[in-house]
Amino acid sequence: xxxxxxxxxxxxxxxxxxxxxxxxxxxxxxxxxxxxxxxxxxxxxxxxxxxxxxxxxxxxxxxxxxxxxxxxxxxxxxxxxxxxxxxxxxxxxxxxxxxxxxxxxxxxxxxxxxxxxxxxxxxxxxxxxxxxxxxxxxxxxxxxxxxxxxxxxxxxxxxxxxxxxxxxxxxxxxxxxxxxxxxxxxxxxxxxxxxxxxxxxxxxxxxxxxxxxxxxxxxxxxxxxxxxxxxxxxxxxxxxxxxxxxxxxxxxxxxxxxxxxxxxxxxxxxxxxxxxxxxxxxxxxxxxxxxxxxxxxxxxxxxxxxxxxxxxxxxxxxxxxxxxxxxxxxxxxxxxxxxxxxxxxxxxxxxxxxxxxxxxxxxxxxxxxxxxxxxxxxxxxxxxxxxxxxxxxxxxxxxxxxxxxxxxxxxxxxxxxxxxxxxxxxxxxxxxxxxxxxxxxxxxxxxxxxxxxxxxxxxxxxxxxxxxxxxxxxxxxxxxxxxxxxxxxxxxxxxxxxxxxxxxxxxxxxxxxxxx
Amino acid sequence: xxxxxxxxxxxxxxxxxxxxxxxxxxxxxxxxxxxxxxxxxxxxxxxxxxxxxxxxxxxxxxxxxxxxxxxxxxxxxxxxxxxxxxxxxxxxxxxxxxxxxxxxxxxxxxxxxxxxxxxxxxxxxxxxxxxxxxxxxxxxxxxxxxxxxxxxxxxxxxxxxxxxxxxxxxxxxxxxxxxxxxxxxxxxxxxxxxxxxxxxxxxxxxxxxxxxxxxxxxxxxxxxxxxxxxxxxxxxxxxxxxxxxxxxxxxxxxxxxxxxxxxxxxxxxxxxxxxxxxxxxxxxxxxxxxxxxxxxxxxxxxxxxxxxxxxxxxxxxxxxxxxxxxxxxxxxxxxxxxxxxxxxxxxxxxxxxxxxxxxxxxxxxxxxxxxxxxxxxxxxxxxxxxxxxxxxxxxxxxxxxxxxxxxxxxxxxxxxxxxxxxxxxxxxxxxxxxxxxxxxxxxxxxxxxxxxxxxxxxxxxxxxxxxxx
Numbered sequence: 001x002x003x004x005x006x007x008x009x010x011x012x013x014x015x016x017x018x019x020x021x022x023x024x025x026x027x028x029x030x031x032x033x034x035x036x037x038x039x040x041x042x043x044x045x046x047x048x049x050x051x052x053x054x055x056x057x058x059x060x061x062x063x064x065x066x067x068x069x070x071x072x073x074x075x076x077x078x079x080x081x082x083x084x085x086x087x088x089x090x091x092x093x094x095x096x097x098x099x100x101x102x103x104x105x106x107x108x109x110x111x112x113x114x115x116x117x118x119x120x121x122x123x124x125x126x127x128x129x130x131x132x133x134x135x136x137x138x139x140x141x142x143x144x145x146x147x148x149x150x151x152x153x154x155x156x157x158x159x160x161x162x163x164x165x166x167x168x169x170x171x172x173x174x175x176x177x178x179x180x181x182x183x184x185x186x187x188x189x190x191x192x193x194x195x196x197x198x199x200x201x202x203x204x205x206x207x208x209x210x211x212x213x214x215x216x217x218x219x220x221x222x223x224x225x226x227x228x229x230x231x232x233x234x235x236x237x238x239x240x241x242x243x244x245x246x247x248x249x250x251x252x253x254x255x256x257x258x259x260x261x262x263x264x265x266x267x268x269x270x271x272x273x274x275x276x277x278x279x280x281x282x283x284x285x286x287x288x289x290x291x292x293x294x295x296x297x298x299x300x301x302x303x304x305x306x307x308x309x310x311x312x313x314x315x316x317x318x319x320x321x322x323x324x325x326x327x328x329x330x331x332x333x334x335x336x337x338x339x340x341x342x343x344x345x346x347x348x349x350x351x352x353x354x355x356x357x358x359x360x361x362x363x364x365x366x367x368x369x370x371x372x373x374x375x376x377x378x379x380x381x382x383x384x385x386x387x388x389x390x391x392x393x394x395x396x397x398x399x400x401x402x403x404x405x406x407x408x409x410x411x412x413x414x415x416x417x418x419x420x421x422x423x424x425x426x427x428x429x430x431x432x433x434x435x436x437x438x439x440x441x442x443x444x445x446x447x448x449x450x451x452x453x454x455x456x457x458x459x460x461x462x463x464x465x466x467x468x469x470x471x472x473x474x475x476x477x478x479x480x481x482x483x484x485x486x487x488x489x490x491x492x493x494x495x496x497x498x499x500x501x502x503x504x505x506x507x508x509x510x511x512x513x514x515x516x
Numbered sequence: 517x518x519x520x521x522x523x524x525x526x527x528x529x530x531x532x533x534x535x536x537x538x539x540x541x542x543x544x545x546x547x548x549x550x551x552x553x554x555x556x557x558x559x560x561x562x563x564x565x566x567x568x569x570x571x572x573x574x575x576x577x578x579x580x581x582x583x584x585x586x587x588x589x590x591x592x593x594x595x596x597x598x599x600x601x602x603x604x605x606x607x608x609x610x611x612x613x614x615x616x617x618x619x620x621x622x623x624x625x626x627x628x629x630x631x632x633x634x635x636x637x638x639x640x641x642x643x644x645x646x647x648x649x650x651x652x653x654x655x656x657x658x659x660x661x662x663x664x665x666x667x668x669x670x671x672x673x674x675x676x677x678x679x680x681x682x683x684x685x686x687x688x689x690x691x692x693x694x695x696x697x698x699x700x701x702x703x704x705x706x707x708x709x710x711x712x713x714x715x716x717x718x719x720x721x722x723x724x725x726x727x728x729x730x731x732x733x734x735x736x737x738x739x740x741x742x743x744x745x746x747x748x749x750x751x752x753x754x755x756x757x758x759x760x761x762x763x764x765x766x767x768x769x770x771x772x773x774x775x776x777x778x779x780x781x782x783x784x785x786x787x788x789x790x791x792x793x794x795x796x797x798x799x800x801x802x803x804x805x806x807x808x809x810x811x812x813x814x815x816x817x818x819x820x821x822x823x824x825x826x827x828x829x830x831x832x833x834x835x836x837x838x839x840x841x842x843x844x845x846x847x848x849x850x851x852x853x854x855x856x857x858x859x860x861x862x863x864x865x866x867x868x869x870x871x872x873x874x875x876x877x878x879x880x881x882x883x884x885x886x887x888x889x890x891x892x893x894x895x896x897x898x899x900x901x902x903x904x905x906x907x908x909x910x911x912x913x914x915x916x917x918x919x920x921x922x923x924x925x926x927x928x929x930x931x932x933x934x935x936x937x938x939x940x941x942x943x944x945x946x947x948x949x950x951x952x953x954x955x956x957x958x959x960x961x962x963x964x965x966x967x968x969x970x971x972x973x974x975x976x977x978x979x980x981x982x983x984x985x
Binding site: 012062099100101102103106107109113114115116117124127128130131132134136138142175176179180181216237238240241242244245443483 | 553
């Protein structure tokens with residue numbers, strides 16, 4: 001086994017293209033492991049961990065490309081293959097039309113551009129966001145690691161100039177029916193959503209669609225917006241725009257519990273409109289005693305979406321009663337399923353791709369099941385996992401957290417990590433239930449159900465071989481109109497024996513009833 | 517304009533600029549959303565977007581003013597004269613040269629050769645040995661052409677009795693000057709020396725100059741050089757390394773006046789033959805036209821536009837609008853190109869000449885897409901020529917509506933090199949140029965292309981940054 005590497009100086013590629021190259025490279029005869037990454041310190045640390053860091057590439061700068069292979073075969077051939085793969089990508093790009101190098105020149109080719117999606121490394125992102133704002137574009141800032149000072153300055157400018165600054169860390173928006181970044185195909189309708197939680201926007205908008213209700217806009221501000229330092233600037237601007245928008249009849253506001261001062265400002269702004277407004281404070285209760293009359297406050301994404309759907313004219317009875325009745329059905333199903341388990345099988349392992357969905361589930365398990373649930377993103381830091389890569393007890397892991405996504409695509413795009421984790425959990429004889437969120441739509445993997453069920457079938461077989469049954473529970477965040485299709489995705493999961501519930505909240509309850 | 521509100525976006529067609537993950541693009545295309553996908557590269561260390569001066573003045577507004585002046589320019593050929601008589605401030609011992617300031621000791625071979633040749637031409641030295649002594653004696657004052665509203669191709673040497681074209685920018689009233697192009701090969705501007713070189717220079721002074729001058733002056737409106745450049749760009753020239761069409765157009769424009777003013781048909785025939793045999797005759801008009809056009813854009817507070825870009829064969833130098841008297845220099849680069857038979861890159865002098873005034877003014881190498889024939893110099897394809905122009909749009913502030921490129925659907929040429937964009941994108945200006953032999957006395961040996969050196973732009977950017985917020 002040899003490890004060999006080369007530096008390609010001043011050669012920049014985006015991380016996803018590089019990952020695709022690395023993935024191809026591992027298929028090359030003899031190659032055990034390979035890495036094709038930019039020479040950042042964090043990437044070097046990753047290489048060191050996997051034994052791919054050689055003396056030669058320690059000197060690489062962040063503008064250099066590092067290629068490293070571990071192989072039984074000829075390392076030079078493998079490195080040559082890497083270069084070939086990189087060039088192949090470049091050539092494919094060259095065949096297309098000329099690509100602008102700057103936002104200004106992009107505006108020359110597309111003078112009416114009104115949205116700029118920025119997903120470059122965080123330390124460069126603010127500068128480019130300024131360029132986009134000065135060019136008069138609204139900004140969807142997908143990049144993380146933008147400083148609070150920059151975020152604040154950008155958002156103040158946006159506020160003063162009538163421009164949205166969604167993010168940093170904003171992965172979802174639906175504007176004028178167009179799904180931006182990670183978002184679903186939602187029919188047009190009367191509900192306007194403003195959300196400070198990315199998958200929260202996906203879950204509520206798809207739940208509306210599942211209940212026959214469409215949306216006007218889905219504005220995702222990024223989770224940092226409602227924190228104290230930012231003061232909810234864009235959340236409030238988004239809300240104002242929906243209040244002023246004649247097409248928006250019902251407003252749905254989604255957020256984790258915001259800073260108390262921010263909440264107060266929000267409620268003041270809500271009170272300025274008579275439009276029916278649903279405030280979904282995931283896992284929290286309002287601290288205000290002056291909730292305006294047009295406002296309903298709820299604590300789960302599911303309830304928020306259902307109340308908004310009803311306000312928008314969906315034919316449904318009392319929402320609380322509806323949820324209660326479905327919960328009873330889930331409890332009955334849980335009872336049946338529980339009967340198949342061995343006595344030692346007691347634990348829940350929930351493996352999430354969506355951070356907000358993980359959060360919502362934790363809230364349900366805490367509030368409705370009084371469960372102690374460990375997580376890498378816990379509600380209470382007392383329940384922080386010691387090691388996110390190894391589960392003990394009841395666990396909810398957010399695999400979309402940064403610790404898992406550095407140098408690797410998000411689990412909504414690439415299922416590898418979650419598939420490996422499914423098999424890891426399946427090997428643990430104490431596990432009763434594995435729960436998954438399956439997020440489809442634009443931006444997500446083209447067929448996550450087919451990928452995940454490969455691992456699910458293997459996991460079930462593994463358990464069976466050990467004379468156990470393993471229960472899989474899931475929900476699908478998506479719509480019929482999504483490229484992957486809601487029914488199609490659901491059926492693929494069901495065919496593999498997965499119990500697919502209507503919402504993440506209901507899936508959490510089913511899982512809760514099984515292990516509680 | 518009414519105050520913009522977020523909800524103004526609602527109901528409008530969404531069009532997206534994507535910067536970063538390529539995976540963001542496909543979903544948008546699937547939804548039939550128009551996308552411009554930026555080919556983003558990390559900026560070099562310490563390169564920030566500069567937008568405002570410390571006093572709050574907008575750099576974009578300053579640059580807008582600079583390019584507006586260049587676009588408004590109307591360079592017209594109004595006559596000729598001897599350098600000593602027409603160039604303001606000219607002194608009897610003043611010799612001009614191309615590029616940034618340089619001392620005799622540091623001058624490259626071709627400039628030294630041209631200076632020595634000019635001393636002989638001026639009868640200030642009887643031979644090359646004496647010329648060298650005089651040049652080194654300190655009795656000759658050397659200065660860049662650019663300090664005297666003048667530009668010179670290659671060595672760019674101007675001496676007191678050389679005839680020069682006079683270009684007047686009718687929009688602003690400023691004038692620019694340039695000598696007569698001698699043709700290719702062993703000629704003074706490439707550092708060539710010898711009796712045939714001096715004889716040709718003398719003929720230019722005694723025969724060609726008076727005939728041309730009389731013809732030009734007989735035309736009440738002169739000859740509109742901007743119009744000739746605009747037409748030549750539609751005929752396969754970029755008016756730096758290819759001037760074949762423009763030279764023909766010039767001859768066509770001046771022919772009736774020549775016929776009317778010439779007193780001797782044979783002398784006139786020789787002049788016409790000379791111009792016809794020299795495809796680069798027009799270069800010495802396209803260059804001062806560029807100089808006359810760009811000079812009014814000098815000295816605008818807060819403007820980061822390059823107003824001078826020139827090389828003396830040792831150093832490459834630029835000046836920017838807001839610091840009109842300050843040169844930012846770097847060692848001149850080596851040209852990649854094709855060589856005349858018997859010569860190779862081993863013989864080549866580094867990049868030389870004021871001819872980059874054409875790129876500064878929005879044509880030359882920046883209009884390569886208009887001149888696919890010259891990509892042969894570097895063994896390229898017409899696609900390379902188009903790519904060059906498209907790339908230069910990335911570093912220019914504006915586009916010159918007066919100079920259009922048919923193959924780009926009559927898009928204006930890239931105009932106004934913005935040092936901010938050069939540093940932000942890391943794209944350095946591409947230059948088309950001739951190649952001189954490194955030794956004095958030999959002359960031109962080829963032609964090719966190269967990039968301007970980064971250091972000059974980096975230094976200018978750093979100095980400019982000091983003025984900014």
